[in-house]
Amino acid sequence: MVSCTDIEPLLSDYADGIADERARRIVERHVQLCTRCRQRVQAAHQVAQQLRRLPLLPAGVSSRAARFKRRLEARATRDPWRLEHYPFFVSALLASLLILITLLALFYLGI
Numbered sequence: 001m002v003s004c005t006d007i008e009p010l011l012s013d014y015a016d017g018i019a020d021e022r023a024r025r026i027v028e029r030h031v032q033l034c035t036r037c038r039q040r041v042q043a044a045h046q047v048a049q050q051l052r053r054l055p056l057l058p059a060g061v062s063s064r065a066a067r068f069k070r071r072l073e074a075r076a077t078r079d080p081w082r083l084e085h086y087p088f089f090v091s092a093l094l095a096s097l098l099i100l101i102t103l104l105a106l107f108y109l110g111i
């Protein structure tokens, strides 16, 4: 019979249901004869089940994440040539034109 020490590294994968065929057979054979390891497998299995039931994200986070994703997608698909997306650029352009017109007016009026 395989010892409890040999079984220990296999218990976690077995409880998670990801142990390969050989490891699964070894664990199942051992726990039929060993009460202590059988209890450990049951406890690990319960922990694995409880962990699977936990939500991946806290409540409310997934809806906020979905909203944020929609905003990012909308921003990515909007027309990049619309000037309303560049308020600083529009302001700087208007200020430059105003200064240019003022300088031209001063120059032609000879002031």
Ligand SMILES: [Zn+2]
Pocket: 003, 004, 007, 030, 034, 035, 036, 037, 038
């Ligand atoms: Zn054992």
